[in-house]
Amino acid sequence: MSAGxxxxxxxGLGLIASSMAHxxxxxxxxxxxxxxxxxxETRETAAEIGLVDRVCESAAEAVAGADLVxxxxxxxxxxxxxxxxxxxLKPGAIVTDVGSVKQAxxxxxxxxxxxxxxxxxxxxxxxxxxxxxxxxxxxxxxNRWWLLTPLEGADPVAVERLxxxxxxxxxxxxHMEVARHDLVxxxxxxxxxxxxxxxxxxxxxxxxVTHEEVIKYSASGFRDFTRIAASDPTMWRDVFLTNRxxxxxxxxxxxxxxxxxxxxIRMGDxxxxxxxxxxxxxxRRGIIEAGQDTAEPNFGRGAPPPExxx
Ligand code: NAP
Numbered sequence: 001m002s003a004g005x006x007x008x009x010x011x012g013l014g015l016i017a018s019s020m021a022h023x024x025x026x027x028x029x030x031x032x033x034x035x036x037x038x039x040x041e042t043r044e045t046a047a048e049i050g051l052v053d054r055v056c057e058s059a060a061e062a063v064a065g066a067d068l069v070x071x072x073x074x075x076x077x078x079x080x081x082x083x084x085x086x087x088x089l090k091p092g093a094i095v096t097d098v099g100s101v102k103q104a105x106x107x108x109x110x111x112x113x114x115x116x117x118x119x120x121x122x123x124x125x126x127x128x129x130x131x132x133x134x135x136x137x138x139x140x141x142x143n144r145w146w147l148l149t150p151l152e153g154a155d156p157v158a159v160e161r162l163x164x165x166x167x168x169x170x171x172x173x174x175h176m177e178v179a180r181h182d183l184v185x186x187x188x189x190x191x192x193x194x195x196x197x198x199x200x201x202x203x204x205x206x207x208x209v210t211h212e213e214v215i216k217y218s219a220s221g222f223r224d225f226t227r228i229a230a231s232d233p234t235m236w237r238d239v240f241l242t243n244r245x246x247x248x249x250x251x252x253x254x255x256x257x258x259x260x261x262x263x264x265i266r267m268g269d270x271x272x273x274x275x276x277x278x279x280x281x282x283x284r285r286g287i288i289e290a291g292q293d294t295a296e297p298n299f300g301r302g303a304p305p306p307e308x309x310x
Pocket of ligand 1: 101
């Protein structure tokens with residue numbers, strides 16, 4: 001268990017924590033896994049499916065004696081959890097989080113943690129639109145990025161140890177500065193989610209006009225928007241409330257581009273549209289070459305049913 005920890009505490013038992021529990025067991029990365037979630041219902045489900053070795057009745061109980069503590073709750077809940085667990089953390093323990101936003105988590109968590117505990121913020125760039133203790137699977141992190149944003153003065157040994165553990169679950173670990181993380185994620189994840197929410201919202205407004213056609217012909221690109229827009233409302237509310245500056249910056253740029261394309265369409269400027277789409281096509285090729293998606297048609301989902309094909 002060279003890359004593992006004797007005792008790992010998972011606070012929050014949703015998609016990310018349950019995937020970590022499965023991955024740790026698969027790769028033998030933890031001696032004992034304890035877990036805590038807010039509701040009795042989630043704790044009962046976790047106990048019933050044997051998700052962790054010990055489901056605890058409080059976060060304080062879960063972290064007692066843990067060598068690694070993972071905060072896997074929505075971003076808006078991190079500060080209160082940190083305050084609650086702080087007096088119960090083992091000296092020398094590593095505390096990390098998996099929140100989708102980093103600056104707000106650092107501000108909410110770091111002030112509570114005692115000296116001698118290593119706080120190393122993190123974010124796995126992996127997920128699905130599903131939530132809860134039953135939604136996790138062991139391979140979620142395989143070949144996905146896991147960004148760590150170590151703070152100034154972080155112990156390099158602890159950072160190395162955590163990186164080895166995450167790599168043990170199959171992730172590609174990279175380091176990034178906190179503010180940079182939030183800007184990059186606003187581009188690659190947060191704003192695209194907002195656009196998906198908006199597009200599905202527009203379709204919903206038009207429902208009376210289009211009726212069932214929106215669902216029937218949804219494979220024509222719209223289906224991917226609906227999948228993204230089905231993501232957890234609490235998580236995404238917190239992402240936008242806490243990564244406000246970066247998201248507003250990117251949204252401003254997005255709107256400018258949209259107006260430019262709108263104008264090109266109005267003016268019949270085919271050359272402009274063609275050049276624009278040629279550049280964006282090259283970005284997609286870059287993503288495939290970087291191994292972050294498949295080049296297979298329909299994202300490797302197999303042939304769409306004939307009535308759904310475009
Ligand atoms: P999830 O499936 O909705 O699970 C959230 C868990 O947190 C649940 O077990 C929930 O307990 C618990 N929780 C919520 N508020 C709490 C509180 N105040 N105290 C204690 N536990 C609390 O969420 P997730 O997708 O695993 O997301 C967890 C974190 O990972 C978030 O910060 C998110 O930004 C980040 N993340 C998510 C994704 C993704 O695609 N989903 C990807 C990367 C990072 P109950 O069930 O009892 O409510």
